[in-house]
Amino acid sequence: MTPGLDHLAFQAGPPTAVDRLVEAAPTYGWTLLSPDRHPHAGGPRSYAAHLADKQGYQVELVAAGA
Known part of the structure; x- marks a missing residue:
């Protein structure tokens, strides 16, 4: 394992925006990660999307208030 950035997280507005x-x-070109756990992959109180592109970059789009 090498040091580096795992992903970036962004506040994305309300759940409908996510x-x-x-x-x-x-x-x-983005794919939803863990679609079976979406939108609560971060836990039952979270509402977020975890996405990856073909180059391996990952983003997390977090709903406001989550």
């Missing part, structure tokens, strides 16, 4: 971004993501 949902819209997840829906549009494949158009831009």
